[in-house]
Amino acid sequence: MELRDRVVVVTGASSGIGRETVRAFAERGAVVVAVARREALLRSLIDEVRSLSPRSEYLAGDLGERAFAEGVVERTAQHHGRLDILVNNAALPKHKHIEHTSPDEAQRVLEVNTLACVWMTLAALPHMRRRGQGCVVNVTSVAGEIVPPRESLYAASKAALAAFTEGLWSDLAGSGVHAALVVPGAIDTEIWEKLDEPAAFRGRKAPPRIVADAIVASVLKRRHRVTVPRSIGVSVARFLHLFLPGLLRFGMRRMDPMRKEAP
Numbered sequence: 001m002e003l004r005d006r007v008v009v010v011t012g013a014s015s016g017i018g019r020e021t022v023r024a025f026a027e028r029g030a031v032v033v034a035v036a037r038r039e040a041l042l043r044s045l046i047d048e049v050r051s052l053s054p055r056s057e058y059l060a061g062d063l064g065e066r067a068f069a070e071g072v073v074e075r076t077a078q079h080h081g082r083l084d085i086l087v088n089n090a091a092l093p094k095h096k097h098i099e100h101t102s103p104d105e106a107q108r109v110l111e112v113n114t115l116a117c118v119w120m121t122l123a124a125l126p127h128m129r130r131r132g133q134g135c136v137v138n139v140t141s142v143a144g145e146i147v148p149p150r151e152s153l154y155a156a157s158k159a160a161l162a163a164f165t166e167g168l169w170s171d172l173a174g175s176g177v178h179a180a181l182v183v184p185g186a187i188d189t190e191i192w193e194k195l196d197e198p199a200a201f202r203g204r205k206a207p208p209r210i211v212a213d214a215i216v217a218s219v220l221k222r223r224h225r226v227t228v229p230r231s232i233g234v235s236v237a238r239f240l241h242l243f244l245p246g247l248l249r250f251g252m253r254r255m256d257p258m259r260k261e262a263p
């Protein structure tokens, strides 16, 4: 797919991976609609990319509100006459012991991280199907496959999004509309400053640009699933998950030991 003048919605564009993804598409001449809640950050991003992509713009709002999420798609298709690529990247972290987590928090994580992506995809598909082309990129997480301590809800939200994307591979086969799953490992963004409880992870974090480039490549090369960065640690964890799950559970418990007594 040639990206010049293609219309791309990128959610979670005010920081981290989403912000870099807006830059990456704008550099290739795409028209980007940047979405998040923090309007000042979106405005400064759009000012920055204006010389590369004069028709790019932002829409500020809460994707946990279904009317806003669907409205972003409809407004984009109406205003720009098309919607070629939807990047569902926005998410909330939820690094919190399950005994400290409330039902309202659980609902919010699943609404923002999973349902908003589903709502936007459902709204976008008719526009893409009419043109016989398009691409939905869903950003999940290695944590959705190899679940660290205190990440049950976050992992559940990402695992559900991954399964949804895999379903699209079958349902959209032959339609010209592609669905891609981009699975980041540890990336150096502000998401790590938003954790409710301290993270046990002490490893290296990769720069967000490599995920942005992987998102663009997943569109251009119609890739189905990309993990970024590639790492031996993730490969070993996936191997253990499949073939030695007891050993993986033991390692996870050692990583962040939990107290045994009831709350």
Ligand SMILES: NC(=O)c1ccc[n+]([C@@H]2O[C@H](COP(=O)([O-])OP(=O)(O)OC[C@H]3O[C@@H](n4cnc5c(N)ncnc54)[C@H](OP(=O)(O)O)[C@@H]3O)[C@@H](O)[C@H]2O)c1
Residues within 6 Å of the ligand: 011, 012, 013, 014, 015, 016, 017, 018, 035, 036, 037, 038, 039, 061, 062, 063, 064, 089, 090, 091, 092, 112, 139, 140, 141, 142, 143, 183, 184, 185, 186, 187, 188, 189, 190, 191, 192, 194, 208
């Ligand atoms: N960084 C990592 O290590 C890592 C690892 C695996 C997967 N990921 C995934 O990568 C994606 C991007 O994360 P990141 O690391 O770039 O984190 P980030 O810097 O915290 O970015 C998250 C983005 O989502 C937006 N957002 C959150 N809640 C929203 C809401 N209710 N409505 C609209 N926008 C909302 C935030 O903007 P506002 O606050 O302005 O709304 C922000 O732009 C996420 O899906 C994350 O789960 C990240």
